[in-house]
Amino acid sequence: xxxxxxxxxxxxxxxxxxxxxxxxxxxxxxxxxxxxxxxxxxxxxxxxxxxxxxxxxxxxxxxxxxxxxxxxxxxxxxxxxxxxxxxxxxxxxxxxxxxxxxxxxxxxxxxxx
Amino acid sequence: xxxxxxxxxxxxxxxxxxxxxxxxxxxxxxxxxxxxxxxxxxxxxxxxxxxxxxxxxxxxxxxxxxxxxxxxxxxxxxxxxxxxxxxxxxxxxxxxxxxxxxxxxxxxxxxxxxx
Numbered sequence: 001x002x003x004x005x006x007x008x009x010x011x012x013x014x015x016x017x018x019x020x021x022x023x024x025x026x027x028x029x030x031x032x033x034x035x036x037x038x039x040x041x042x043x044x045x046x047x048x049x050x051x052x053x054x055x056x057x058x059x060x061x062x063x064x065x066x067x068x069x070x071x072x073x074x075x076x077x078x079x080x081x082x083x084x085x086x087x088x089x090x091x092x093x094x095x096x097x098x099x100x101x102x103x104x105x106x107x108x109x110x111x112x113x
Numbered sequence: 114x115x116x117x118x119x120x121x122x123x124x125x126x127x128x129x130x131x132x133x134x135x136x137x138x139x140x141x142x143x144x145x146x147x148x149x150x151x152x153x154x155x156x157x158x159x160x161x162x163x164x165x166x167x168x169x170x171x172x173x174x175x176x177x178x179x180x181x182x183x184x185x186x187x188x189x190x191x192x193x194x195x196x197x198x199x200x201x202x203x204x205x206x207x208x209x210x211x212x213x214x215x216x217x218x219x220x221x222x223x224x225x226x227x228x
Contacts, residue, residue: 033216040220041220042218042219042221045215045217058215059217088154090156099145099147099159099202102157102159102216104155105156106156107155109154
């Protein structure tokens with residue numbers, strides 16, 4: 001079955017450590033996105049990529065980094081520079097220009113202690 | 114910034130129709146209205162979208178006012194599984210690569226279905 005996979009579902013890290021969240025899709029979608037969600041809040045866009053080896057900052061990119069070396073993969077690194085990294089992280093992919101075609105992963109809940 | 118305004122929460126009795134309003138008074142002529150929903154701790158799910166005509170699919174109906182400044186998502190027979198946060202989004206439907214190809218989510222409406 002085609003879909004988008006995020007791993008792990010739960011992740012714990014010590015403060016000051018970098019951590020990488022995985023996002024893989026087998027939908028042949030061109031575009032991929034990372035969102036952050038805090039309790040009771042909407043989704044905020046961190047980074048997005050429309051093509052391999054290219055990506056753009058979203059609204060809250062500070063303290064995060066991404067890469068897009070393969071069409072299927074869009075990993076997100078939460079660096080030690082991110083002041084409040086504990087959150088629910090969602091990855092999505094889409095066919096370019098088709099907002100109704102957005103497919104979301106099941107999310108990774110990151111807790112930094 | 115999200116271009117829509119939604120009530121933060123609503124209640125609906127199970128089996129009744131849930132009517133979720135959305136204001137988008139600054140919508141442009143080429144912008145569509147989209148609805149997504151997010152069940153707790155899951156990723157958002159596409160529900161429906163429309164430009165100016167009313168739309169219906171297996172999940173819901175979308176009623177857009179004639180001036181297009183507001184819309185209502187209708188879940189005809191709400192069940193407990195419809196408890197979720199519902200997001201109303203407006204944007205241009207484009208094809209191909211462009212720098213605006215991203216969804217901006219507001220805080221949505223938290224819908225509680227009451228047994």
